[in-house]
Amino acid sequence: MNEIPEWGTIPQMLRQRAHHHPESVAVIDGDQTLTLADLRTHASKIARSLIARGIGQGDRVGVWAPNCWQWVVTAFGIWDCGAVIVPLSTRGKGIETAEVLHRTGCRALITVDTFLGTHYLEQLASAAGAARQDVPFGGLPDLGTVVVLQGDTTLPSTFTWDAFLDMHTSIDLETAEIRALEVKPEDVFEILMTSGTTGQPKGVTLCGGQILRAYWDWAEICGLGAGDRLPVVSPFAHGFGINAGIIACVERLATIVPIAVFDPDRALDMVEELRLTTLAGPPNLFGRILTDPTLDQRDTSSLRWAIVGAASVPDELVVAMQNRLGFERVTNAYGLIEGSVVTMTRAGDPPAVVAGSAGRVVPGMEVRLVDSDEVPVPVGERGEIQIRGYGVMTGYWEAPQLTEDAFAPGGWLRTGDVGAFDDRGNLRIVGRTKEMLIVGGFNAYPAEIESLLLHNHSLSQVAVVGVHDEVLGEVVWAFVVPQTGEEPTESEIITWARQNMSNYKAPRRVFILDALPVTANGKVAKALLRQRADELGASVG
Numbered sequence: 001m002n003e004i005p006e007w008g009t010i011p012q013m014l015r016q017r018a019h020h021h022p023e024s025v026a027v028i029d030g031d032q033t034l035t036l037a038d039l040r041t042h043a044s045k046i047a048r049s050l051i052a053r054g055i056g057q058g059d060r061v062g063v064w065a066p067n068c069w070q071w072v073v074t075a076f077g078i079w080d081c082g083a084v085i086v087p088l089s090t091r092g093k094g095i096e097t098a099e100v101l102h103r104t105g106c107r108a109l110i111t112v113d114t115f116l117g118t119h120y121l122e123q124l125a126s127a128a129g130a131a132r133q134d135v136p137f138g139g140l141p142d143l144g145t146v147v148v149l150q151g152d153t154t155l156p157s158t159f160t161w162d163a164f165l166d167m168h169t170s171i172d173l174e175t176a177e178i179r180a181l182e183v184k185p186e187d188v189f190e191i192l193m194t195s196g197t198t199g200q201p202k203g204v205t206l207c208g209g210q211i212l213r214a215y216w217d218w219a220e221i222c223g224l225g226a227g228d229r230l231p232v233v234s235p236f237a238h239g240f241g242i243n244a245g246i247i248a249c250v251e252r253l254a255t256i257v258p259i260a261v262f263d264p265d266r267a268l269d270m271v272e273e274l275r276l277t278t279l280a281g282p283p284n285l286f287g288r289i290l291t292d293p294t295l296d297q298r299d300t301s302s303l304r305w306a307i308v309g310a311a312s313v314p315d316e317l318v319v320a321m322q323n324r325l326g327f328e329r330v331t332n333a334y335g336l337i338e339g340s341v342v343t344m345t346r347a348g349d350p351p352a353v354v355a356g357s358a359g360r361v362v363p364g365m366e367v368r369l370v371d372s373d374e375v376p377v378p379v380g381e382r383g384e385i386q387i388r389g390y391g392v393m394t395g396y397w398e399a400p401q402l403t404e405d406a407f408a409p410g411g412w413l414r415t416g417d418v419g420a421f422d423d424r425g426n427l428r429i430v431g432r433t434k435e436m437l438i439v440g441g442f443n444a445y446p447a448e449i450e451s452l453l454l455h456n457h458s459l460s461q462v463a464v465v466g467v468h469d470e471v472l473g474e475v476v477w478a479f480v481v482p483q484t485g486e487e488p489t490e491s492e493i494i495t496w497a498r499q500n501m502s503n504y505k506a507p508r509r510v511f512i513l514d515a516l517p518v519t520a521n522g523k524v525a526k527a528l529l530r531q532r533a534d535e536l537g538a539s540v541g
Contacts, residue, residue, distance in 0.1 A: 002220055003326075003395050004212065004213050004216040004224060007212060008184075008209060008212075008352070008416055009085065009183045009184065009185055009187075009209065009212075010181050010189060010212065010247065011077045011079055011080050011180040011210050011305060012181070012183075012281050013022075013037070013174055013212060013250070013251060013324060014036075014043060014076055014079075014080075014250065015038050015040065015180075017041035017250055017251070018036040018037050018039065018113070018254065019254055021036055022036055022037035023035050023036075023037065024036045024226070024227070024253050024525065025255045025308055025340065026038070026072075026236060026250060026255065026256060026320075027039065027069045027072050027255065027256045027257075027258070027273065028037045028229070028248070028255055028256075029068055029069035029257070029258050032069045033310075034069060034073070036250070037329075037393070038254075039072070039076060039250070039495055041079045041203070042073035042077065043073055043076035043079075043080045044075075044077070044080060044166055044168075044173065045166070045168040045177050045472075046073060046074055046077025046078070046080070046165070046178055047077045047078075047080035047081035047168075047179065048081075048167070048169075048171035048173070048176045049077075049164050049165055049166075049167040049168045049170035049171075049366065050077065050081045050108065050168075051081050051171045051175065051176060051179065051516075052168065052170045052171050053108060053121070053144070053167065053214075053266075054107070054144070054145075054439075054471065055081055055083050055107055055108055055145070056062035056082070056083075056369045057081070057082035057179065057182065057183075057187075058082065058083070058084060058187070058360055059083045059084065059107045059108075060084045060085075060086050060104045060105055060106045060107060060190070060191065060269055061078045061083050061084070061085055061086065061106060061107065061108045061109070061110065061111040061439075062088050062100070062101055062104070062106040062108070062114075062235075063085060063086070063088060063109075063110045063111070063236070063237075064077065064088035064090065064091065064092075064097060064109070064110070064111040064112075064120060065088055065110065065111055065112045065115070065237060066090050066112070066150055066235075066260035066261070067232055067236050067241070067245075067258035067259055067260050067499050068149070068258050068260060069258060069259065070110075070149050070161065071111040071236050071289060072236075072246055072256060072258065074091045074110050075236070075242065075246060076532055077142070078511075079181045079183070079189055079208070080176065080179070081179050081180070081182050082179050082180070082182060082187070082189050083193055084189060084190060085189065085190045085191075085194075085205075085242075086100065086101075086106055086190075086191045086193075086239055086375060086520055087190070087192065087235075087236060087237035087238070087241075087242055088100060088101075088111075088193075089235060089237045089502060090115055090116075090118075090235060090237065091191070091268065091442075091502035091504065092120075092122030092502050093118070093127075093500045093501055093502065094124050094125075094127035094128070094278075094499070095125060095127045095452065095500055096452065096454055096501065096502060096524060097106055097127070097202075098125070098127040098137070098139065098140065098323075098334065099118075099201070100201060100203075100388060101128070101140055101500075102128075102140060102142075103382075103397070103398070104191055104200075104203055104397060105142045106140075106142065106143055106147065106286040107143065107502065108140055108143070108144070108145040108147070108148070108364065109143055109145070109146045109477060110147045111146065111147070111148060112147065112148065112149045112150045112151065113148050113150060113151025113152070113153065114150075114151060115260075116261070117470045118125045119147075121148070121155065124137055125137060125155075125227075127138045128294050130469075131155050131156050131158070134156045134157050135156065135157065136155040136156060136157055136158050140252050144157055145157055145158075145159070146158040146159070146217070147159050147160075147161060147164040148160055148161065149161050150436070157295040160439065160502075162242040162272075177185075177527075181523070183208065184209075184304075185207065185208060185209025185210075185212075186207050186209060187207060187208060188205045188206065188207055188210070189206065189207060189208040190206050190211070190242065190393065191203040191204065191205055191206075191243075191397050192204045192206065192238075192239050192242075192337050193203060193237075194337050194338070196295040197509060201448065202396045202397070202399060202448075203396060203397030203398075203399075204337045204338050204393045204394055205393060205395055205397050206252075206340075206394070206397060207394070209393060210250065210356060210390050211243055211247060211340065212247065212342065213364070213390060213391075214340040214341050214390070215243050215244055215247050215248035215251065215340075215341070215395055215534045216248070216251055216252075216392045217363060217364070218244060218248060218253065218333075218341045218344070218379045219244075219252045219254075220270050221331070221344045221346060221347075221362065222307065222331050223253065223280075223304065223305050223328075223329055223347065224248060224249070224252050224254050224278070224521070225252050225253065226252065226253035226254065227254070227277070228249075228252070228254035228255065228277045228278060228304070229254070229255045229257055229274060229275060229276050229277050229278070229302075230244075230245065230249055230254055230255065230256060230274050230276075230277070230278050231257040231259050231270060231274070231278075232245035232246075232255060232256060232258050232259060233259045233262040233280065233281060233287070233427060235442065236258070239335075239337045240335075240347050240473040242440045243312065243340070245359065247271055249260075252521060257274055261412075262297065262401075262444060263264070264285055264288050265288075265290070265292075266390065267279070267288075267289050268289060268292055268294065268295065268300070271298070271299075271302065271303060271392065272299050272300075274300060276302060276303065277302055277303060277304045277305070278303065278305050278306060278307070279303065279306050279307075280306065280307040280309075281307075281308070281309070282309050282441055283308055283309075283314075283317060283340065283416070286306065286308065286317060286321055286325075287324070289320070290317070290325070293317050295324065300325050300326050301326060301536075302328065303325055303326050303327055304328050305328060305331065305492075306321055306325075306327045306328070306329075306330045306331065307326055307330075307331045307332075307333065308330060308332050308354075309332070309333070314355060315351045315355045315356075315536045316354065318330050318351040318354050318355045319351050319518070322468075324350075329357075330345075330351075330354050331343045331344060331345055331354070331356055331357050331493070332344070332354050332355070332357065333345070334358035334359070334417075334427060334429060334465055336404070336415055336417075337393075338392065338415070338531045339365075339387045339391055339392050339393070339413055339415065340391030340392070341362055341365075341391060342361065342362065342367060342385075342391070342444065343357075343358045343360055343361050343389055343427045344358070344359040344362055345357065345358070345359035345360075345426075346359065346360065348488075349395050353424075353426055355400045356428060357422070357426035357427060357428045358419075358424075358426075358427050358428070358429055359426060359427065360424075360425045360426055361376075361425065361427070362392045362393060363390075363391070364389050364391070365387060365388075365391055366387065366388050367380070367385060367388035367427065368383075368386050368387075368388050368412065369381070369383030369384065369385060369386070369419060369420065369421065370381055370383045370384050370386055370408075372383075373412060374386075374408055375470070377527040379421050379422070379423055380420060380421070380422070380423070382418055382419070382420045383418065383420070383431075383432055384414065384415070384416070384417070384418055385415045385417045385418065385419045386410050386412040386413060386414055386415065387413050387415060388410070388511075389410065389413045391411050393413075415428060416436070418430050425497065435500075437474045437476065438473055438474055439466075439472050439473065439475055439476065439505075440472040440473065440504055441473075441475050442502075442504040444476065444505050446464045446465070446466075447462075447509075448505070449476060449478075449501075449505050450462045450464055451503050452477060452497075452500070453480070453493075453497065453507075454499075455500065456488075456493065456496050456497075456500075457483065457525070458482055458483055458488040458492075458493075459480050459481070459482060459483065459486075459488070460481050460482065460483045460484075461479060461480065461482075461492070461516050462479070462480050462481075463479045463516050463526065463529055464477065464478045464479070464507060465477055465479075465526060465533050465539055466510075467509075467533050467534075468537070469508075472504075474506060475506060475507075475508045476505065476507040476513070477481050477507055477509045477510075477533050477536075478493070478507035478509070478510045478511070479510075479511050479513055479516060479529050479532075480493065480510060480511070480512055480513065481512075481513055481514065481515060481516060482512060486520060488512070489509040489512075490509070490511070490512065490525040493507075493510045494506065494508075494509075494510055497530060509536075510538070511532075516529075517529065
């Protein structure tokens with residue numbers, strides 16, 4: 001394993017990479033191509049513009065936009081001025097986004113006016129209140145600057161992308177350089193949101209030094225290097241998107257190819273047109289590509305390696321990926337926002353290991369499996385996965401009790417995932433201890449979904465459960481009790497949810513009840529609801 005260079009911080013890493021490899025292509029986004037020198041220049045301008053707007057070291061800056069080259073340069077500009085990036089999901093709607101902006105105290109927001117038919121600023125105004133004096137949204141008093149990447153706006157303290165960049169001339173380069181070089185490896189540099197078990201999303205705080213190391217090692221094991229072209233399908237708002245898709249590529253001199261909207265049916269077109277060297281996604285993505293009737297006529301010779309995530313896959317799929325798509329290496333891995341990269345398969349692992357496990361523990365991290373009393377279990381037995389090491393979060397943003405609850409004695413992070421080790425140290429993920437759904441690869445907690453649905457004032461009680469789905473893995477079904485005098489229909493509630501919630505959180509079915517079933521101690525009887533959902537699913541199927 002090659003040791004990570006002595007950068008320490010992301011601003012230092014960018015400067016070193018741009019100085020020694022100025023012409024290395026950092027980003028390809030349609031007609032826009034940026035070298036590392038271009039990236040360094042753009043980041044400096046954005047940092048100076050943020051400083052001109054009063055953004056100080058440690059201030060939070062939200063980014064609510066689809067994957068694009070502006071997202072990449074904005075991230076490095078935020079880090080250059082010593083601020084903390086708060087990536088916001090493009091799937092999030094006004095209520096969800098306003099909550100995150102409020103809880104993290106974001107002082108600036110970089111966004112787009114419209115994406116895939118969603119009017120971001122309109123939704124945010126509806127959820128956070130109309131403009132007041134020099135604040136764009138009355139309910140977000142800390143948010144004093146909004147930058148719109150695409151589109152115009154008449155809101156106060158809101159600027160177009162070009163107008164914002166023009167502000168950099170008011171701050172001299174030396175001032176900005178001093179700010180960038182003051183950043184320390186232990187400074188928080190990003191807050192990634194994860195769904196909440198209690199109805200509120202949690203902000204995972206991560207430091208620049210630990211993520212530089214985590215994704216340097218990740219790239220080393222995967223084989224990511226100079227000349228690679230990585231299509232970033234995962235949103236930059238997610239841990240893999242921002243850390244593997246942006247930071248690892250710049251570290252390793254690979255090219256970032258941002259994908260705003262991914263069409264799996266065009267995956268082979270992208271490979272041929274862009275000469276992509278890698279693909280990352282769930283097993284069904286690769287299964288879909290392998291069944292493309294035009295595959296045998298396609299040129300996939302540029303492909304070198306693939307990442308299939310932590311899901312179990314058939315051995316035959318891994319073999320087919322190597323033989324028919326030409327991948328030299330297929331990697332499976334396990335990680336989480338709170339713990340970065342934990343385990344990975346290695347080069348030379350047989351298909352059975354890649355298909356049936358998430359590999360072995362990465363250097364610098366520790367994993368143990370424990371029973372319900374937090375006593376380690378023997379090899380081969382199932383237990384909750386607990387981790388510790390340099391990749392583990394510093395804690396949840398301004399949530400000391402949640403942070404304390406997340407750790408067991410000795411600094412072990414409780415992941416809530418269940419796994420088993422084989423006698424070679426390969427970890428197999430077998431389940432979850434937390435009440436969490438995985439909908440199309442996105443983690444969703446019932447408590448958060450229930451909290452969001454209760455923003456619909458026609459409902460007085462809500463309980464949601466996960467139901468198996470052939471395509472998405474799981475989907476949300478909701479059982480609701482209307483407010484007295486209200487008579488909402490299933491279609492009305494689903495329509496409201498799709499307009500006000502991330503699409504993967506919106507229920508696919510809604511059942512209206514007079515009362516929710518409860519247990520002897522007064523809690524909602526989720527077991528009965530799951531049983532009812534199974535019966536209803538069977539009757540529909």
